[in-house]
Amino acid sequence: MANQEDQFKKVVSHAKEYGFVFQSSEIYDGLSAVYDYAQNGVELKKNIRDYWWRSMVQMNENIVGLDAAILMHPTTWKASGHVDAFNDPLIDNKDSKKRYRADVLIEEHVAKLEAKVEKEVEKAAKRFGDSFDKEQFLTTNPRVLEYNQKGAAILHRMAKSLEKEDLADVKALIEELEIVCPISGSKNWTEVKQFNLMFGTKLGASAENAMDLYLRPETAQGIFVNFSNVQKSGRMKIPFGIAQTGKAFRNEIVARQFIFRMREFEQMEMQFFVRPGTQKEWYESWKKTRLNWHLSLGMGAENYRFHDHEKLAHYADAAADIEFKFPFGFKELEGIHSRTDFDLKSHEKFSGKKLNYFDPEINEHYVPFVVETSIGLDRMFLAVFSNSLVEEELENGTTRTVLKLPAVLAPTKAAVLPLVKKDGLPEIAKEIVDELKWDFNVVYDEKDAVGRRYRRQDAVGTPLCITVDHETLVDKSVTIRFRDSMEQQRVKIEDLRSIIAKEVDIRNWLLKL
Numbered sequence: 001m002a003n004q005e006d007q008f009k010k011v012v013s014h015a016k017e018y019g020f021v022f023q024s025s026e027i028y029d030g031l032s033a034v035y036d037y038a039q040n041g042v043e044l045k046k047n048i049r050d051y052w053w054r055s056m057v058q059m060n061e062n063i064v065g066l067d068a069a070i071l072m073h074p075t076t077w078k079a080s081g082h083v084d085a086f087n088d089p090l091i092d093n094k095d096s097k098k099r100y101r102a103d104v105l106i107e108e109h110v111a112k113l114e115a116k117v118e119k120e121v122e123k124a125a126k127r128f129g130d131s132f133d134k135e136q137f138l139t140t141n142p143r144v145l146e147y148n149q150k151g152a153a154i155l156h157r158m159a160k161s162l163e164k165e166d167l168a169d170v171k172a173l174i175e176e177l178e179i180v181c182p183i184s185g186s187k188n189w190t191e192v193k194q195f196n197l198m199f200g201t202k203l204g205a206s207a208e209n210a211m212d213l214y215l216r217p218e219t220a221q222g223i224f225v226n227f228s229n230v231q232k233s234g235r236m237k238i239p240f241g242i243a244q245t246g247k248a249f250r251n252e253i254v255a256r257q258f259i260f261r262m263r264e265f266e267q268m269e270m271q272f273f274v275r276p277g278t279q280k281e282w283y284e285s286w287k288k289t290r291l292n293w294h295l296s297l298g299m300g301a302e303n304y305r306f307h308d309h310e311k312l313a314h315y316a317d318a319a320a321d322i323e324f325k326f327p328f329g330f331k332e333l334e335g336i337h338s339r340t341d342f343d344l345k346s347h348e349k350f351s352g353k354k355l356n357y358f359d360p361e362i363n364e365h366y367v368p369f370v371v372e373t374s375i376g377l378d379r380m381f382l383a384v385f386s387n388s389l390v391e392e393e394l395e396n397g398t399t400r401t402v403l404k405l406p407a408v409l410a411p412t413k414a415a416v417l418p419l420v421k422k423d424g425l426p427e428i429a430k431e432i433v434d435e436l437k438w439d440f441n442v443v444y445d446e447k448d449a450v451g452r453r454y455r456r457q458d459a460v461g462t463p464l465c466i467t468v469d470h471e472t473l474v475d476k477s478v479t480i481r482f483r484d485s486m487e488q489q490r491v492k493i494e495d496l497r498s499i500i501a502k503e504v505d506i507r508n509w510l511l512k513l
């Protein structure tokens with residue numbers, strides 16, 4: 001645990017020190033759970049967004065983009081159910097005065113049981129050596145079975161109580177499990193209350209006529225209300241999708257995990273409209289597609305897992321999360337939801353406008369069903385960033401800090417470094433920068449010894465360093481150094497463009513899908 005915490009602290013401080021993420025309004029002591037992306041962060045974030053957008057919109061003939069406004073007619077949120085049901089159950093500890101999400105406290109208790117199972121597995125693996133059969137152990141060991149059954153029963157009871165809005169039972173469960181406040185260590189809890197997560201604001205100049213609005217808590221509704229506009233103007237045929245990236249706002253009860261849970265964040269969502277009755281197939285298919293998208297980045301298959309929802313949102317008939325192994329454990333990174341025809345039907349009812357589709361293949365009108373994929377851009381940023389940050393022991397006994405970002409996402413693709421600041425080397429290096437910058441984000445750096453400069457680029461994840469030396473003057477060759485292997489090769493200046501492209505070209509990465 002201490003190790004995990006240390007690792008997470010390193011992630012946060014590295015993000016700040018190297019110009020990726022700063023606390024918002026830091027000079028005024030910051031605003032809780034709101035963050036700014038700095039010079040390197042903004043590039044990494046843009047590259048993640050592009051990687052998603054290209055794989056969704058550019059690579060799929062039947063998916064188109066949209067950029068709907070953040071402010072929407074307030075009835076939208078009545079129709080979507082957010083005014084009545086977008087709540088989290090909160091509970092306060094009377095001694096520490098700290099506020100928690102009641103469901104998260106219970107889930108963390110279950111996570112502890114899961115950790116115990118993992119310990120048992122580790123112990124048994126050691127004991128049995130090569131003959132260890134994990135599957136068999138998990139299904140037969142009495143202690144493991146007991147932990148798993150306990151965990152499942154707790155989650156099941158919580159899901160049922162939340163569904164029935166039986167908040168007294170959620171509190172009873174917290175008491176029965178003897179969950180203590182991590183700060184005060186006490187079990188002195190208040191009642192559980194529902195808390196609506198939407199931020200309100202006002203439109204209009206005079207107080208009497210102002211209209212109450214909400215900052216959107218998800219981008220999806222902008223897609224639903226534009227369904228007919230896009231379908232008709234784009235002559236889209238079902239099945240088809242509408243993709244959108246943009247800001248969403250939630251007044252989160254607890255926001256202590258850096259950019260994992262923010263009050264202002266960015267979502268990348270795609271709503272896929274399908275013929276009723278086919279939603280199950282599409283749901284399964286999008287689960288696979290989205291996992292493959294993650295795997296294409298090469299961050300390790302063992303770091304992902306699916307978690308099927310037991311408690312379904314009011315609009316869903318099936319839902320799963322893709323969880324990622326963050327420095328603080330497996331947590332939701334993306335959601336895939338089969339949203340039925342709930343949203344479109346509800347908007348039809350509240351707006352009085354038809355939102356149906358004529359399917360020429362079966363000669364029928366219907367309201368389409370929807371399968372949604374929804375990922376937090378900032379959460380994806382944290383996944384990539386935390387997974388990439390490593391400290392490496394080198395053969396000479398020193399260590400280096402290196403951000404092994406997937407090259408396609410790296411803020412800077414190459415750094416061009418004159419070995420010394422004289423003899424015409426800076427001029428050649430600048431010429432190389434001027435040539436490469438048409439295609440790639442490149443930087444020029446002449447300060448300090450070249451070894452220090454390599455380390456600086458390692459720390460911000462630049463996949464390639466190009467060094468200009470005295471030989472360059474003679475034969476127009478340079479040294480190219482690869483971030484991860486630290487291998488160096490002598491190459492011709494004229495080949496640089498194709499060498500960099502091979503590493504960073506989005507095509508080579510998306511081909512792995």
Ligand code: ATP
Pocket residue numbers: 218250252259260261262263265266267332333334335374375376377378379380
């Ligand atoms: P959680 O259970 O973590 O609160 P959620 O189930 O409410 O998340 P969704 O409504 O499914 O999340 O939103 C889709 C995605 O948006 C999530 O998978 C996550 O990546 C991202 N997301 C949601 N809330 C936040 C937040 N407060 N900060 C950053 N990203 C978020």
